[in-house]
Amino acid sequence: MERFETEPARQGQHDWSEYTVLLGSAVAKVCIHSLILGCSRYQHLSAQECFRKASMDCLASYDGSRYAVPWQYAGKHVWLRLTRNLGLETMATTGEVLTRHRLNPKSGSTNNDPKHYQGLQERPDEERALPVLEDD
Numbered sequence: 001m002e003r004f005e006t007e008p009a010r011q012g013q014h015d016w017s018e019y020t021v022l023l024g025s026a027v028a029k030v031c032i033h034s035l036i037l038g039c040s041r042y043q044h045l046s047a048q049e050c051f052r053k054a055s056m057d058c059l060a061s062y063d064g065s066r067y068a069v070p071w072q073y074a075g076k077h078v079w080l081r082l083t084r085n086l087g088l089e090t091m092a093t094t095g096e097v098l099t100r101h102r103l104n105p106k107s108g109s110t111n112n113d114p115k116h117y118q119g120l121q122e123r124p125d126e127e128r129a130l131p132v133l134e135d136d
């Protein structure tokens with residue numbers, strides 16, 4: 001195979017590989033994408049799935065934006081997976097799909113769904129209370 005270089009923005013090489021990795025205490029398969037731009041030899045890597053901890057306000061962040069998850073997953077780890085139609089799925093660690101969102105191209109956006117918060121309002125007060133920290 002002969003290597004050749006092209007002008008900027010004319011050619012690139014895309015490849016992907018599947019890896020089995022340890023995330024916390026769970027073994028998971030992830031796909032890593034690689035894009036090597038022909039002129040600069042600059043390499044860009046990305047993953048189709050990632051493991052995130054949802055915030056206590058029911059949001060998981062991906063690529064600079066935040067996406068709602070059901071209230072039961074607030075403060076818990078979830079999988080985020082890109083879909084072919086420019087979507088983002090959130091999944092439980094069991095693999096169950098929790099939500100489907102359209103990817104928001106605007107960084108810093110928050111993508112809420114009011115139904116994901118309904119259970120928070122129904123929880124007893126003692127479950128909603130913040131823990132009290134004591135001074136030593």
